[in-house]
Amino acid sequence: MRIAQALTIAGSDNGGGAGIQADLKTFQELDVYGMTVITAIAAQNTTGVQGVFPISYEGIAQQLDSTGDDFKPNAVKTGMLYSTEIIQLVAEKWRHYEWSNLVIDPVMVAKGGAPLLQQQAIQTLITELIPHAQITTPNIPEAELLTGMSIRSLSEREEAARRLVQMGSTYALIKGGHDTGGMIVDVLYDGQSFHYLENIRIVTPHTHGTGCTYSAAITAELAKGSSVLAAVTTARAFIQAAIEDELGIGAGHGPTNHFAYQRRQRGEK
Ligand SMILES: Nc1ncnc2c1ncn2[C@@H]1O[C@H](COP(=O)(O)OP(=O)(O)O)[C@@H](O)[C@H]1O
Numbered sequence: 001m002r003i004a005q006a007l008t009i010a011g012s013d014n015g016g017g018a019g020i021q022a023d024l025k026t027f028q029e030l031d032v033y034g035m036t037v038i039t040a041i042a043a044q045n046t047t048g049v050q051g052v053f054p055i056s057y058e059g060i061a062q063q064l065d066s067t068g069d070d071f072k073p074n075a076v077k078t079g080m081l082y083s084t085e086i087i088q089l090v091a092e093k094w095r096h097y098e099w100s101n102l103v104i105d106p107v108m109v110a111k112g113g114a115p116l117l118q119q120q121a122i123q124t125l126i127t128e129l130i131p132h133a134q135i136t137t138p139n140i141p142e143a144e145l146l147t148g149m150s151i152r153s154l155s156e157r158e159e160a161a162r163r164l165v166q167m168g169s170t171y172a173l174i175k176g177g178h179d180t181g182g183m184i185v186d187v188l189y190d191g192q193s194f195h196y197l198e199n200i201r202i203v204t205p206h207t208h209g210t211g212c213t214y215s216a217a218i219t220a221e222l223a224k225g226s227s228v229l230a231a232v233t234t235a236r237a238f239i240q241a242a243i244e245d246e247l248g249i250g251a252g253h254g255p256t257n258h259f260a261y262q263r264r265q266r267g268e269k
């Protein structure tokens, strides 16, 4: 049996809704073999982040080498990278192992407001890692920090996507979840034309890990050989199902339902 393989380089969420855990669950649901490099341990639950404990530089470097020396992931995603040093390290190993299909989810702040990327590391992300990206997937506040522009209108979302492509990302996906309308519009740009993914906003507090799950689904589809547009389209359906069929776990902003998409595909509830 040949199986597509994907690597996630991200932080751990013990609550299982975001970070490494969301990525692995998503890979598994989409029939992709998942591998991990853990950058930090975030102690968190549905009410917030209680602590962040970075893994040592050596610990991350060794995980990257142990992975790269033996495995050939078909796609790689980054989530919480935390510091300038970690971003530089990932960029160096990326070049060394000649990996392909890099998906950058530029995780900066948790839903509750806790910082997951040091402020000074944003510039390093732009100069060192984004030029290697097949696709970069910021939410609106992350896109504002990366591009230095304020984003209100659809045309500003398009301009932000253009700037990310100018920085070297082959595709840019500006996610619309932080907008306020009844429809959510995610804007995908390939350097020439725009694609708009429009979905009904689901009224729910349970959106913890949506960005992680969405970008993990894109990574899984790229690992299987899909085009970027096809990967984003499938991933969007995956995240919509995951938010719609809510699990209602925890007292605060609960995780999404990683089972939902495949259950629907099989005609189950
Ligand atoms: N309430 C919602 N209803 C439907 N889709 C949502 C909802 N919240 C988020 N999404 C979708 O999940 C994806 C990630 O959400 P977003 O909030 O933009 O990013 P992040 O989780 O990185 O902050 C986007 O495609 C967004 O449109």
Ligand SMILES: Cc1ncc(COP(=O)(O)O)c(N)n1
Pocket (backbone or CB within 6 Å): 010, 011, 012, 013, 018, 019, 020, 042, 044, 079, 080, 107, 109, 110, 111, 112, 116, 207, 208, 209, 210, 211, 212
């Ligand atoms: C380890 C880790 N990575 C990423 C997120 C962002 O997820 P969200 O924006 O849904 O809080 C998180 N909370 N924890």
